[in-house]
Each structure stands twice: as C-alpha cells, then as structure tokens.
Amino acid sequence: MENQSNENLELRSHSEDVGTPKGSPVAPPADAQLPKKRATDRRQIASVAAKKIRVIGVPLDLGQSRRGVDMGPSAVRVAGLEARLEALGHVVEDGGNITVALAETKKSGDPAAKYLKEITATCTKHAEQVLKALESGFVPLVLGGDHSVAAGTVSGVAEFHRRQDKKIGLIWIDAHSDINTPDTSPSGNVHGMPLAAIMGLGPAELGNIFNFSPKVLPENTVIIGVRDIDQTEKDNIRRAGITEVYTMRDIDERGMRTVIEEALRTAGRGTAGYHVSLDMDWIDPEDAPGVGTPVRGGATYREAHLAMEIIADHGRMTSFEIVEVNPVIDEHNRTADLAVELAMSAFGKKIL
Numbered sequence: 001m002e003n004q005s006n007e008n009l010e011l012r013s014h015s016e017d018v019g020t021p022k023g024s025p026v027a028p029p030a031d032a033q034l035p036k037k038r039a040t041d042r043r044q045i046a047s048v049a050a051k052k053i054r055v056i057g058v059p060l061d062l063g064q065s066r067r068g069v070d071m072g073p074s075a076v077r078v079a080g081l082e083a084r085l086e087a088l089g090h091v092v093e094d095g096g097n098i099t100v101a102l103a104e105t106k107k108s109g110d111p112a113a114k115y116l117k118e119i120t121a122t123c124t125k126h127a128e129q130v131l132k133a134l135e136s137g138f139v140p141l142v143l144g145g146d147h148s149v150a151a152g153t154v155s156g157v158a159e160f161h162r163r164q165d166k167k168i169g170l171i172w173i174d175a176h177s178d179i180n181t182p183d184t185s186p187s188g189n190v191h192g193m194p195l196a197a198i199m200g201l202g203p204a205e206l207g208n209i210f211n212f213s214p215k216v217l218p219e220n221t222v223i224i225g226v227r228d229i230d231q232t233e234k235d236n237i238r239r240a241g242i243t244e245v246y247t248m249r250d251i252d253e254r255g256m257r258t259v260i261e262e263a264l265r266t267a268g269r270g271t272a273g274y275h276v277s278l279d280m281d282w283i284d285p286e287d288a289p290g291v292g293t294p295v296r297g298g299a300t301y302r303e304a305h306l307a308m309e310i311i312a313d314h315g316r317m318t319s320f321e322i323v324e325v326n327p328v329i330d331e332h333n334r335t336a337d338l339a340v341e342l343a344m345s346a347f348g349k350k351i352l
C-alpha cells in the first residue's frame with residue numbers, strides 16, 4: 001500500500017517537473033509521449049489507401065520433396081499478419097485455409113509430375129476462392145504452401161478480369177524461374193512448374209483451370225531475382241515468349257529501383273493491374289533461412305523492402321502472394337516475420 005502511493009507520487013512529480021527528470025535526460029515523461037505517438041499513427045493511416053484484404057492460406061507441400069512449407073500459412077499468421085496490416089488502416093478478413101490432401105495418404109503418381117492430380121484439385125478450389133474474394137471487393141493475399149499454389153491464384157485473378165474483358169500482368173519474384181514442364185523437369189516436383197502452367201506450356205491440367213490458357217500474356221510477364229535456372233528452363237522461357245527476365249546480376253548492376261520500375265511498366269501495359277507472386281527464396285538465405293529451396297546470392301533485406309514499397313507506390317497490384325515459407329528450417333520464425341514485413345510494405349507501409 002505504502003509502495004503504491006509512493007509510486008504514484010513519483011509519477012506525478014515526474015510528469016509535472018519536466019525540466020529535472022530523474023531518469024534519462026532524453027526520455028520525455030510517459031504521458032507527454034502519448035499525443036506524439038497518436039499523431040504518427042494517424043499520419044501512417046492517412047497515407048495508406050485503405051483496402052479490404054482477404055487472407056487465403058494454401059498449406060500445400062505436395063509440389064516439392066522437402067516437407068514443411070505446409071506450415072507456412074500458420075507461421076505467417078503467428079507473425080501477426082492480420083493485426084499488423086490492420087494497424088496500417090486496412091480491413092483484413094481471414095478466409096482460413098484451403099483443404100489440401102496429405103502426402104502420406106496419396107500415391108505420388110506420374111514421376112514426371114508428382115501429385116499433379118491432387119495439386120490441380122487444390123489449385124482449382126483455391127482459384128475459385130480467389131475469384132470469390134475479388135468479386136466481393138477484397139484484395140486476395142495468399143499464403144503458401146509451395147509455389148504451385150500460384151497456378152491457382154493467377155487463375156482466379158485472371159478469370160475475374162477476363163469476365164470484364166481485361167487482362168492482367170504477372171510479377172514473378174523468385175530465385176528460380178519455375179518454368180519446367182513434366183517433359184523437362186529433372187525432379188518431377190510440380191513447384192518447379194507453375195509458371196509453365198500459367199504460360200500454357202503445361203502441365204495441361206494445371207494450366208487449364210477455368211478452361212482457358214495462357215492465363216497471362218508473355219509481354220505482361222516479368223521474372224525478377226532469378227539465380228538458379230535449369231538449361232531446359234532457359235529454352236522454356238524462350239518458348240513461352242517471356243522477354244523480361246531480371247536476374248540477380250541485373251539487380252546488382254542496375255539497382256533494384258530501375259529493375260522494379262521497368263518490370264511494373266511491362267506488367268502494367270494494357271492490363272487491369274498485376275499479380276505479385278513472391279517466393280521468399282528470392283531473398284538471401286542470410287535474411288530468409290526458412291524457405292523451401294534456399295540459394296545463396298539473393299536480394300538483401302532493403303532491396304526486398306524497396307521493391308515492395310515501389311509496388312505500393314504504383315497502386316496497381318491486383319493481388320499478392322507469399323510462398324515457400326518453411327518454418328521447419330527457419331530460425332525463431334524470422335522468415336515468416338520478414339514475410340509479414342514485406343506484405344506490409346507491399347500494402348503501403350512507409351518509413352515516414
């Protein structure tokens with residue numbers, strides 16, 4: 001009792017006598033900090049155009065041999081995705097997870113495209129949810145899962161705009177180009193094929209969701225950040241007609257800003273906007289160790305943020321997706337935490 005009243009006294013005198021604080025001379029009194037903090041929050045909210053965002057989790061790991069990315073959606077939610085986006089002023093609704101078959105209960109099927117049937121079924125369900133979100137005025141924010149989920153996401157976004165006679169662009173940010181087909185894939189893992197499916201090279205089942213193909217035209221498709229491409233994929237990039245591929249060398253030599261500005265111009269030309277598919281393995285394993293397929297020499301923490309910040313500045317992103325977060329090999333969930341940070345930048349968070 002006596003202690004409490006002493007504490008109160010001390011607090012009161014501290015806040016009244018600002019000139020001679022007992023603690024650090026730099027720290028202002030507790031209640032003097034409050035209005036300042038509120039003003040900062042208001043500025044931040046006012047600078048972000050409020051969006052309705054629907055989170056869709058796709059805990060799919062059938063597309064690759066290393067297990068664990070099925071826990072990606074949980075890891076990103078645990079890192080505070082919803083609350084942190086809402087703090088920016090957005091309205092966020094969590095649409096839950098798409099049901100995915102367990103690898104343990106299924107046969108892998110064709111070794112040239114393992115679990116293709118199950119992956120196609122998941123991506124088809126997922127595409128319908130993405131379409132529904134857009135029809136209800138939400139921006140879809142998809143959490144993978146391995147990168148094969150993108151075949152579903154892009155299908156849903158493309159179908160929504162096709163019904164209005166519009167097309168979309170695609171920004172594929174990744175260490176890999178994910179453009180193998182069952183004929184060219186050395187592993188038969190479908191997470192190396194989604195871009196091929198989207199561009200209409202195959203596998204046909206995955207590319208024909210909503211019965212049309214390709215989902216995006218090559219002149220509106222851009223690949224950014226690649227540093228590990230199979231020889232057969234180089235041929236497939238040419239066959240698909242994609243001409244804008246920015247490797248890590250391009251980012252090193254020309255800078256992130258130039259690269260992303262050019263990419264957005266290409267993806268945005270004549271389109272209703274573009275889908276951004278972010279594979280966390282784009283970022284250097286130093287900052288993003290918990291990913292499906294880590295490769296050295298990736299984007300730095302700041303380069304990744306800058307890319308997302310510029311995307312937000314342009315205001316033409318139709319939908320966003322974060323894939324390949326693998327909490328099993330992560331360190332204290334820091335890759336998922338970075339994923340949330342990057343989502344915040346993509347959805348308009350500014351430093352000042």
Ligand SMILES: [Mn+2]
Nearest residue numbers: 147174178279
């Ligand atoms: Mn990928």
